[in-house]
Amino acid sequence: MAVLSLALVGGSAFAENETTTKKGTIAYTPLTLSNPFFKIIGDHITAEAAKNGYDTLMLDPDMDVKKQSDQFDDFISSGVTAIILVPCDRLSIGPAVKAANAEGIPVFTVDAKCAAEGVEIVGHVGTDNFQGGELAGQAMIKALGESGGKVLVLDFKKAHSCVLRVAGFKKVIEAHNAGRTTGKIEIVAELNGNGARTEGYQSTADALQAHDDLDAVFAINDPSALGAYTAIEEAKRQDQIKIIGFDGQLDGKQAIKDGKIFADPIQHPDKMGRQIVQNIMKYLAGEEYEKDALIPATLYDKATADNDPDLK
Amino acid sequence: MKNIDYAKLFPDYGTLLVLLLLCIGFSAVTLEEQSPTTANAAKRLAKRMANELAPGSNVIVLTRQGGDGASFAAALKENLAKVGLTVAQTVVGQPADARKALVKQGETENVLAGIATDKHMANFCNANLTKISETHPSLAKAKVYQPQSYHWPNFLKKDNVLNIMKQISVVAIIAIGMTMIIITAGIDLSVGSLIAFSGVITALAIRGLGGDDPALGHLWLGSLAGVLICGLVGLFTGGLVTLFGIPAFIATLGIMFSARGLAFIFAESEPIVVQNEAFGWLGRGRDILGLPNSVILMLILFAIAHVLMTRTSIGRYIYAVGGNPEAARLSGVPVKWVLVFVYTLTGLLAGLGGVMEASLHVTGDPKAGNLVELQVIAAVVVGGTSLAGGQGKILGTLIGVIIIGVIRNGMNLTGVEAHMQSVVYGAVILIAVLVDRLKAKGIRLRKH
Numbered sequence: 001m002a003v004l005s006l007a008l009v010g011g012s013a014f015a016e017n018e019t020t021t022k023k024g025t026i027a028y029t030p031l032t033l034s035n036p037f038f039k040i041i042g043d044h045i046t047a048e049a050a051k052n053g054y055d056t057l058m059l060d061p062d063m064d065v066k067k068q069s070d071q072f073d074d075f076i077s078s079g080v081t082a083i084i085l086v087p088c089d090r091l092s093i094g095p096a097v098k099a100a101n102a103e104g105i106p107v108f109t110v111d112a113k114c115a116a117e118g119v120e121i122v123g124h125v126g127t128d129n130f131q132g133g134e135l136a137g138q139a140m141i142k143a144l145g146e147s148g149g150k151v152l153v154l155d156f157k158k159a160h161s162c163v164l165r166v167a168g169f170k171k172v173i174e175a176h177n178a179g180r181t182t183g184k185i186e187i188v189a190e191l192n193g194n195g196a197r198t199e200g201y202q203s204t205a206d207a208l209q210a211h212d213d214l215d216a217v218f219a220i221n222d223p224s225a226l227g228a229y230t231a232i233e234e235a236k237r238q239d240q241i242k243i244i245g246f247d248g249q250l251d252g253k254q255a256i257k258d259g260k261i262f263a264d265p266i267q268h269p270d271k272m273g274r275q276i277v278q279n280i281m282k283y284l285a286g287e288e289y290e291k292d293a294l295i296p297a298t299l300y301d302k303a304t305a306d307n308d309p310d311l312k
Numbered sequence: 313m314k315n316i317d318y319a320k321l322f323p324d325y326g327t328l329l330v331l332l333l334l335c336i337g338f339s340a341v342t343l344e345e346q347s348p349t350t351a352n353a354a355k356r357l358a359k360r361m362a363n364e365l366a367p368g369s370n371v372i373v374l375t376r377q378g379g380d381g382a383s384f385a386a387a388l389k390e391n392l393a394k395v396g397l398t399v400a401q402t403v404v405g406q407p408a409d410a411r412k413a414l415v416k417q418g419e420t421e422n423v424l425a426g427i428a429t430d431k432h433m434a435n436f437c438n439a440n441l442t443k444i445s446e447t448h449p450s451l452a453k454a455k456v457y458q459p460q461s462y463h464w465p466n467f468l469k470k471d472n473v474l475n476i477m478k479q480i481s482v483v484a485i486i487a488i489g490m491t492m493i494i495i496t497a498g499i500d501l502s503v504g505s506l507i508a509f510s511g512v513i514t515a516l517a518i519r520g521l522g523g524d525d526p527a528l529g530h531l532w533l534g535s536l537a538g539v540l541i542c543g544l545v546g547l548f549t550g551g552l553v554t555l556f557g558i559p560a561f562i563a564t565l566g567i568m569f570s571a572r573g574l575a576f577i578f579a580e581s582e583p584i585v586v587q588n589e590a591f592g593w594l595g596r597g598r599d600i601l602g603l604p605n606s607v608i609l610m611l612i613l614f615a616i617a618h619v620l621m622t623r624t625s626i627g628r629y630i631y632a633v634g635g636n637p638e639a640a641r642l643s644g645v646p647v648k649w650v651l652v653f654v655y656t657l658t659g660l661l662a663g664l665g666g667v668m669e670a671s672l673h674v675t676g677d678p679k680a681g682n683l684v685e686l687q688v689i690a691a692v693v694v695g696g697t698s699l700a701g702g703q704g705k706i707l708g709t710l711i712g713v714i715i716i717g718v719i720r721n722g723m724n725l726t727g728v729e730a731h732m733q734s735v736v737y738g739a740v741i742l743i744a745v746l747v748d749r750l751k752a753k754g755i756r757l758r759k760h
Contacts, residue, residue: 023435023439024435033729033730056727057727058727058729059724059727059730060729060730062730064679064682065673065677065679066669066672066673066680066681069672069673070479070720070724071724073475073478073479074472074475074721074724074725076471076475077466077467077469077471077472077475077721077725078342078344078466078725079344079346079466081432089583089675089677089679091583091585091675092583092673092675092677093673094673094674095592095596095672095673095674099596101378102378102379103378103379104376104377104378104379104381104432105378106406122406283406283407283408284407284435284436284439285407285411285436285439285440286406286407286408286409286410286411286412286436286440287408287411
């Protein structure tokens with residue numbers, strides 16, 4: 001009671017009809033901010049939003065869909081202009097998105113899509129993961145050369161984006177193998193790397209026990225690729241086994257420069273962050289924009305790394 | 313002059329004071345301009361427009377879809393007609409719809425005098441009207457009207473207060489059982505895993521009973537299954553603690569790992585969607601006076617638990633067991649049964665929490681409830697229950713849960729960075745324990 005009355009006094013002390021220069025707030029809740037990829041997207045969202053006169057409210061659900069749902073409620077309470085979402089779970093986040101829809105707050109997704117039924121997502125910006133997977137396949141062919149070899153794939157089936165990467169990779173490898181009798185590239189195992197160092201390490205260590213003639217690893221992101229490297233280094237086979245990663249995070253890029261990883265198809269989180277805000281601005285102005293924008297991945301190898309000013 | 317025992321006041325009202333200060337603080341920092349969308353605001357806006365515009369002038373109404381958008385637009389339309397203005401169009405929609413409406417209006421070449429809007433569409437018009445009227449000159453003179461704004465903290469908006477209560481309801485309900493366990497000087501680490509276990513069992517039972525199109529009865533039966541099975545797990549824990557004398561910490565640690573693993577195995581590692589939106593009733597529904605159902609349930613359970621702990625013999629037994637189990641046994645308290653009771657009750661409540669959590673997302677998720685046991689324990693400790701046993705109050709726990717919820721919500725509203733949120737949580741728990749120690753030492757301050 002006392003709180004209410006105190007706040008009442010405080011509230012009414014302010015004059016009515018005061019105008020502020022701020023146009024509104026754009027909210028961002030990614031999978032997790034511990035992954036630099038989402039932090040870079042967030043930083044570019046903040047910068048682009050500021051350029052357009054908007055504040056940013058960036059929260060970290062830490063991969064927990066319950067926390068992310070709660071954050072949606074908090075966003076609705078603070079009356080944000082738009083919400084940018086990377087779903088922690090593409091189905092369970094549905095009711096929270098619906099709540100925002102009911103309030104008329106537009107919801108955009110970046111990187112990963114929301115697959116719940118009956119939700120309204122007004123725009124998406126993502127990486128063309130299938131094309132990125134094809135790049136990874138081409139890099140693998142280059143890494144193994146004419147002799148071909150045995151490949152381990154570290155996947156993460158829970159994320160649709162990672163499933164697409166593996167599909168693109170396999171398409172190129174199959175095309176390469178078609179009509180060949182020698183020098184085929186054979187996928188001998190597909191294990192769960194969970195997109196993380198720990199599982200990437202464990203799965204690779206297990207695969208090395210089962211296949212002592214392994215020639216290469218394709219990991220669907222940098223943390224699992226680096227976990228794979230640890231296992232390979234432990235087995236003292238780092239000179240024979242080539243690794244292709246994905247993402248192009250800073251430690252992944254450094255590993256490419258150091259020769260630990262052969263190459264990465266890299267995503268462009270900076271472009272994604274800017275693009276999503278530009279789409280929001282177009283939405284708010286009632287203009288046309290690309291509802292499902294895909295940003296192509298590009299290949300990052302040792303030569304690119306040697307010229308990268310961000311690396312030591 | 314009368315002596316007041318401040319040390320006695322402090323533990324009783326100390327946590328309430330902390331809560332009060334938090335609320336004041338968060339209200340101050342979330343003070344924002346609010347724009348009303350009530351029928352009254354529409355009436356005032358129409359009057360203001362009638363005063364400034366010539367009678368019979370052309371106006372249009374633009375509001376954003378969702379929330380009160382449709383009702384506000386209808387109220388504006390009605391009031392504008394009443395004050396003698398001509399409403400050419402009423403559009404409730406997204407910015408693209410507003411643009412279309414303005415262009416359409418511009419093409420009629422009837423001079424537009426005013427646009428009645430809510431806050432969102434006013435922003436749209438202020439940003440885009442000049443540009444549009446370059447090609448459609450009949451819009452050039454149109455003035456944009458929006459309701460007079462006022463200042464009020466986002467934190468104290470009714471929706472946000474309900475939002476906080478809804479968010480804490482699962483932790484709060486489990487904290488009832490946890491308070492009793494901690495009063496008996498025990499602990500239960502398994503409750504977070506039981507949330508997932510119960511949610512998965514519930515979703516699977518519903519699917520098993522009703523297939524792809526479960527009826528209402530199946531939802532109830534499935535939920536009951538989830539709650540009861542967790543009750544059985546609690547009974548089992550109670551057995552481990554009393555019959556075999558396994559320390560509660562170890563017994564419940566074992567249950568914690570096993571229940572989590574089983575949840576993943578039963579669910580085949582995938583969240584199980586319940587194919588009937590009615591399942592969201594408990595977690596998302598608002599049936600009585602606009603209060604969330606989960607909050608009503610929470611309040612009822614707290615009222616029952618308060619009576620149980622203060623007015624019944626089982627309540628006295630629970631305190632007695634925690635205070636001194638040997639003395640309790642000698643004075644005829646059935647110590648083992650009391651322990652079995654509190655662990656079973658906590659199992660049931662964790663099961664209920666799991667059903668609520670699953671209901672919120674209309675999904676049984678094996679990942680749910682991760683680390684919730686620590687939030688529950690933190691809330692109980694912050695609420696003034698001593699880990700040494702024998703002391704504690706159910707209502708104190710309610711305040712503890714609210715404090716945790718308010719901090720979380722307040723930091724989210726103000727956009728405090730995640731790692732800093734962790735630091736603050738930790739600090740609050742430490743302060744609470746410090747208060748607990750001071751209380752135990754019985755520091756007394758007296759007024760001269």
